[in-house]
Amino acid sequence: MEHLETDLLILGAGVAGVYGALAAEARGARVLLLSKDSLPSGATPWAQGGVAFPLDEADLEAHLQDTLRAGRGLVEEKVARSILEEAPRHLERLLSMGLPFHAEPTREGGHSRPRVRHLGGDRSGLLLLKGLLARLRSPVLEGYQAVSLLLSGGRVAGAWVLSPKGPLLVRSGAVLLATGGLGRLFPVTTNPRGATGDGMALAWRAGATLRDLEFVQFHPTALPDGSLISEACRGEGAVLLNARGERFMPRYDPQGELAPRDVVARAVHRERERTGGVYLDLRPIPNLRERFPTVAASALALGLDPFREPLPVAPAAHYAMGGVKTDLLGFTGVPGLYAAGEVASTGFHGANRLASNSLLEGLVMGERAALAALEDLSTPPRLSPQWGPLKGLPKGAEPLPALSLDPGLLPSLREAMGQEAGVVRRGEGLGRALALAEELPLEERPPKEVGREEVEAGSLLLLARFLLQMALLRRESRGAHFREDFPGEGEEAYHLEAQGQEVRRVPRLG
Ligand SMILES: Cc1cc2nc3c(=O)[nH]c(=O)nc-3n(C[C@H](O)[C@H](O)[C@H](O)COP(=O)(O)OP(=O)(O)OC[C@H]3O[C@@H](n4cnc5c(N)ncnc54)[C@H](O)[C@@H]3O)c2cc1C
Incomplete structure (x- = not known):
């Protein structure tokens, strides 16, 4: 078995992991990144919209208010303010790196002003990530999946990894989780194949807290394979029809197709149940091929012709607001373990994410968490900065079960x-799903015995159990969590947290 040693091990090479790595290597640290899929991997390269940056000092307050409004009383204001205050410095840095941001920001759903910066039209995430990867000097090992964390003297000190060449033990001074979200828990999702919540499960197993998993944002219009049909299409004239060919959105909201994302998602869901299907008619959009090339190509690839017929659509799991609870520096509370990006729950998104705030959070928190992890290394045990094979198993280090x-x-x-x-x-349905999730056998096995798909399925089952428990306990509708049996928003805003087997209610910090 091979062993490697590094200062900072970053699990994930999306925006949070790569931007964090750039900050850490600039401080002279030895950094190793792992990506379980080939680059460019994760949700980052799929982001079509862009990155939200406050326009100026005055807009910072307005951006904060928009974020608070979307998050329905559960955004941690201190966290949101600190992320937004730092945002302009990151935009400047990205521009100085030569990343091709469009000069003019655009306005997106929930934003009171145009402040979303795009790159390459609807290829924002791809160009952002490629630009960052091009500047990275640290190695990224592709096809390497962490399946268990290594504990040494009460600290997280590395990971057990499945690699194309067999198992590998990576020992590190600290670990930064940047493994992305959990969309693959749902049958229809916009998320990539690897979005199986691995980092959340690894963190929980090491003693970290999972928070607010019940808040999953659903995108209202995805094709059967989960390809996203951007909201901008509805902005340009596309209309939603039910299986009887009736336009239904005006019955649900005076803004029709341009109602808020969660309202449209629920209407699409109801009409699919009521009439057996929902379709998005893109034919009213002039110059569809030129304006939305990605959308047109995704439909054609599925054998659907957007120029001749309305396309079947369904809501799709899109973004996890919850995740591993961290502080303002990305610290999880478990010595040596940090988290940033979609895997983390900083409190920035509350009960619903404001469009394009996630890439911003990935940048700001990726850097912060990587630097905080390096600070942590200056206290013993400081590891040799040499990156290379080790001769034997590290003494006293134990991989946790997978x-x-x-x-x-x-x-x-x-x-x-x-x-x-x-x-x-609904409570009843959530209860039924929880009973099923509890019946399925979640096993703890030595990491040397497991394969990729078993670990992904194990992570998803763990997260399903907590998500369902939290959704049952939250007897209200708030943000992305809608309970038909409790349609109103409760008076008090609180978080739900899981640590060990316990799920508890925790007041918002403010
Ligand atoms: C279709 C789509 C469109 C979106 N549009 C926007 C947008 O316009 N603006 C916006 O702000 N947000 C958008 N989002 C959300 C945003 O893209 C994501 O929240 C963000 O990119 C997550 O970045 P990340 O670095 O946390 O993780 P990701 O980019 O998802 O990267 C995760 C990384 O972790 C690796 N990984 C996972 N598990 C393991 C493991 N066990 N071991 C090793 N590696 C592992 C993966 O291979 C990958 O490298 C969109 C999301 C989707 C799906």
Whole structure:
């Protein structure tokens, strides 16, 4: 078995991991990144919209208010303010790196002003990530999946990794989780194949707290394979029709197709249940091919012709507001373990994410968490900065067991999640899905015995259990969490947290 040693091990090479690595290597640290899929991997390269940056000092307050409004009383204001205050410095840095941001910001849903910066039209995430990767000097090992964290003297000190060449033990002074979200828990999702919540499960197993998992943002219009049809299409004239060919959105909201994302998602869900299907008619958009090349190409690839017929659409799991609870520096509370990006729950998004705030959070928190992890290294045990093979197993270091599930059992779990924990939830259905999730055997196995798919399925099962428990406990509708049996928003805003087996209610900090 091979062993490697480094100062900072970063799990994930999306925006949070790569931007964090750039900051750490600029301080002279030895950094190693792992990506379980080939580059460019993760959700980052799929981001079509852009990155939200406050325009100036005055707009900072307005951006904060928009963020607070979207988050429905659960945004931690101190966190949001600190992220937004730092945002302009990062935009300047990215511009100085030569990243091709469009000069003119655009306005997106929920933003009171045009402040979203795009790159390459609808290829923002791809160009951002490629630009960052091009400047990175640290190695990124592709096809390397962390399946368990290594503990040494009460600290996280590395990871057990599945690699194309076999198992690998990486020992590090600290670990930064930047593994992205959990969209693959649902049957229809806009997320990439690797969005299986691995980092959340690894952190929980090491003793970290998971927070607010019930808040999953659903995108209202995705094709059957999860390809996203951007909101901008509806802005340009596309209309939603039910299976009877009726336009239904004006019955749900006076803004029709341009109602807020969660309102449209619920309407699409209801009309699919009521009439058997929902379709998006893109034909009213002039110059569809030139204006939305990605959308047109995704439809054609599925054998659907957007120029001749309305396209079948459904709501799709899009973004996890919850995740590993961290402080303002990305610290998880477990010595040596940090988290940034979609895997983390900093309190920035509350109960619903404001469009394009996630890439921004990935940048700001990726840098902060990487630098905080380096500070942590200056206290013993400081590791040799040499990166290379080790001769023997490190003394006293123990890999934690890996969580695993037979991947053949995943489809039934996904189906239950789509049915009972999607855009519209009810106590009874959530209870049924939880009973199923609790029946499925979540195993703890030595990391040397598990494979990629078993670990992904194990992570998803763990997260399903907590998500369902939290959704049951939250007897109200707030942000992205809608309970048909509790349609109103409760008076008090609180978080739900899981640590060990316990799930508890925790007041918002403010
Ligand atoms: C279709 C789509 C459009 C979006 N549009 C926008 C937008 O316009 N603006 C915006 O702000 N946000 C958008 N988002 C959300 C945003 O893209 C993501 O929240 C963000 O990119 C997440 O970045 P990240 O660095 O946290 O993780 P990711 O970019 O998802 O990267 C995760 C990384 O972790 C690796 N990984 C995972 N598990 C392991 C493991 N066990 N071991 C090793 N490596 C692992 C993956 O291979 C990958 O490298 C969009 C999301 C989607 C899906």
